[in-house]
Amino acid sequence: MQSGQLTSEVFGFWLHPKSQMGLSAAAPLWGAPGLLLTIALHLALSLSPAQAWAPVHRDYCVLGAGPAGLQMAYFLQRAGRDYMVFERAPGPGSFFMRYPRHRKLISINKRYTGKTNAEFNLRHDWNSLLSHDPRLLFRHYSDAYYPDASDMVRYLSDFAERLGLQVLYNTTIAHVTLNKDRGAWNGHYFILTDHRGQAYQCR
Numbered sequence: 001m002q003s004g005q006l007t008s009e010v011f012g013f014w015l016h017p018k019s020q021m022g023l024s025a026a027a028p029l030w031g032a033p034g035l036l037l038t039i040a041l042h043l044a045l046s047l048s049p050a051q052a053w054a055p056v057h058r059d060y061c062v063l064g065a066g067p068a069g070l071q072m073a074y075f076l077q078r079a080g081r082d083y084m085v086f087e088r089a090p091g092p093g094s095f096f097m098r099y100p101r102h103r104k105l106i107s108i109n110k111r112y113t114g115k116t117n118a119e120f121n122l123r124h125d126w127n128s129l130l131s132h133d134p135r136l137l138f139r140h141y142s143d144a145y146y147p148d149a150s151d152m153v154r155y156l157s158d159f160a161e162r163l164g165l166q167v168l169y170n171t172t173i174a175h176v177t178l179n180k181d182r183g184a185w186n187g188h189y190f191i192l193t194d195h196r197g198q199a200y201q202c203r
Helices: 034-046 049-053 067-078 118-123 149-162
Strands: 006-008 013-015 056-058 060-063 083-086 173-180 188-194 199-202
Touching: 056 083, 060 067, 060 188, 060 199, 067 083, 067 149
Parallel strands: 056 199, 060 083
Antiparallel strands: 006 013, 173 188, 188 199
C-alpha cells in the first residue's frame, strides 16, 4: 500500500502508518473519534453540495399556521395551487396556546341567532373559518359565549388535519430575500431560508 493511501472495508477504515493522524497500522477508525470520521466521510461522499442545499420550489409560501394562514391554505388547495405553510410550532394556532392570558376569547360564539339562513348565521360567527365541511364550524367546539382559547387550538388543528392542508411544522423561517429574475412572471422570486439552512424558492 502506498504512503498516504486510504483503504476501506464495509464498516471500517484504516490509515497508512505514515499518515498525518499518527495512527498505527491497521488501526480501525470505528471507535471514537473514528466513528465521527466515518460518518463525516460517508456524508461528504454521498451528498453533493447541490443536493444538500438545492432550494425547494413552491409557487406560494405562507408563513404561520394561524387562522389567516390556514384560511389562505384552504383556498390555495381548493384552487389546485402549489403551496406550503411554514409553522415554527409543532401544531397550528400556537398563539392561542399562550394568549389571551385570561384564556377567554373576545370573539363571541353566537350559536343561536334565531335565524335558519346559513349565510346570516355565518355573518354572526366570529370564530369559524370558511370551508365546504359543515363539521368545521366553531359552534361544534364550544357552547360558551366567550370560548376558551384551547377550543380554538383544537378547532384549528382539526381544520388543518381534516382538510389535508400542506403545513410544515417545527420549521422557523429565519431569513427572507428577494431574488430578481427576468424569467419569473413578476420579475422576482422570494427565497426563504429556515433554521436548518434549507432554502425555499417561492413566487
